Amino acid sequence: MEAKFAIKDQINFNSMRGADHIKVLRIEPSKGWVPLKVRELWEYRELVYFLIWRNVKVRYKQTALGASWAIIQPFMTMVVFSLFFGKLAKVPSDNVPYPIFSFAGLVPWTFFANSLDLASKSLIGSAQLITKVYFPRLVIPIATVLSGVVDFAVAFLVLLMMMLYYGTMDLSRMIWLPLFLLLELVTSLGVALWLSALSVEYHDVQYVTPFMVQFWLFATPIAYSSSMLSEPWRTLYGLNPMVGVVEGFRWALLNTHTGPGAVIIVSSLAALAILISGAFYFRRMERTFADVV
């Protein structure tokens, strides 16, 4: 055991010696738009991992309900939606039982909504880190959004169980699901970057976010189906990238006919635009974070 460590040390030592050229870093004022520095971000992937791990661990340790919290939130919303929209208003649900129709939308939605809410508070909550140590600041919103994946996985298991219960389990399109998951991640991260960068400059963004999320919920086909819209409006509707995510989830899991096509393409482009602009905006604002936060 000890010998093994000794050899490892030796190798590290040699590789350090081998790299005789010393990296020179210039610290100077930056102006305007700055590069994203994706490579540096990649070097800090372990920090992202540890922050996700901390967020998940602390949340599950501190809340009495722990993992069940991840289920209760979308599940209760589903019950309410099923009662009011499904039973009373009789909203059409693409020939799928309404509870599972809405839950399939609520699972990705909850991930999105929680991402935005937590991201809008993430930088202010990490003021101690930001003012005391250097690391690429993008790490914080990225870790915040990715922390939600655990809750998402738990809720997704419930969704699968519901599919079994309602007998709508059909895995033929399941292989496409990762694509929609990716679209969801891109969307969530993009909006999260905008909100977190804005929240440092304007501290009330964290209070505005819940309202925004509320409006966005009804602007997304969760309680209803986008098939209620006729073309070209439905395609245009895809400018809200969550439309693509939710309809994609339903198409892949519930075999609805509101399949991919123009809507998904529009949503993907919109999501990418939000992510890229968000990342650059974040980097631009980043230089003042430590002074303002």
Next chain:
Amino acid sequence: MNDIAIRAEGLSKRYRIGLKQEKYKTLRDTLSQTFTAPFRRLGSAFQHQNGHRNSSIWALKDLSFELNRGEVIGIIGRNGAGKSTLLKILSRITEPTEGYADVHGSVSSLLEVGIGFHNELTGRENIYLNGAILGMKRNDITRNFDEIVAFAEIEKFIDTPVKRYSSGMYLRLAFAVAAHLQSEILIVDEVLAVGDAQFQKKCLGKMDEVSKGGRTILFVSHNLVAVQSLCSRAIWVQDGRAIEDGQPGLVVANYLKTATTSIGERIWDNPTKAPGDDVVRLHSIRLIPQGTTVDLMNTRTPLVIEIQYWNFRQNTELNLSILVHNHEGICVFSSNSAGEETWHGKPLPIGLFRTQGHIPGNMLNGGVYRVSLLVIKDGSNLVHRETDALVFEILDDVKNGNGWYGKWQGVIRPKLHWSTERLETVSDTAMQI
């Protein structure tokens, strides 16, 4: 191969609004300002408002220096002189407004110990988390893990959440992680000011060890003793500029010389703006030498430190503490008003109060002293800390010197009660043995 570790050229940092920290804006303010801006501009055209709002301060101005590999450099200066700003720029936490710095090699900064520690996580988990935040690779942490735990002396509690740690254990663990950073340049801020004496000794020892290992250290401290014993060079920063750069003993001596403009009293007249909060505000702090004037106090002079303050809230429990530091930065003593005779620490009614602390004569040695005042309410809430509220010099008392004109040894100079007695007579026979 050059030997430079850090080269700074004309580093400057400006903060706006005349505040050390820029105040954050709110969306609401920005929106309302946008709508009212045309009207305000109209208004100001008539009123000739001056541009007070755009005032700014230079926390750092045109600072240049070169730091060689393996040097241990101490940055000294008053609070607000720009030391922390310099460290923040070199640590890449904030950007300079002008100038640049070239950093050769990997840098770790240690502006605070235990960054990112979470109370719910165990010691083991916090080591990994904190290490990752400080830029250590997971393999490095694993490799140094046992050593970190041993240094912190917390083997038994490594899997206990840190919220159950004593403050000493917590600090030891926090410092232990930082002490195992492997980078070539280390930037350290006042971390040694925390913890008990034994812990401080351990930290200083570790710093010494690190510096002997050939790594470059940039070290900010108020502990001038530490600066003199650890550093090979010192830079004295004042008002954002480097005043002096050289051998630590000399720089510290010169720093102390100019820093000793005596402050015998401070008065704050405005009860709404004086230091403090809505509950209590300072009115004045004054040094009253007994039987002589402030210029002629010597080691025999009894001193009174008088503090006047307004209490605005019924039944406030107040505690005034003074910390007296000597010219070496050593805290000679601290004392608080809890043992005061009239109120016995009982809650105070509303009013203006005067509290006096008596420092007996024949206690302080000759030299320059700084008194810091802490106002604490409700047992543990720090209302205000006035650092260096009073600065005064005690002259050596030549009369007591008994032919010895050098400086008396020791931090304090008590006049002990000496006595000599003859125990028995010694007979002639005994002397012959």
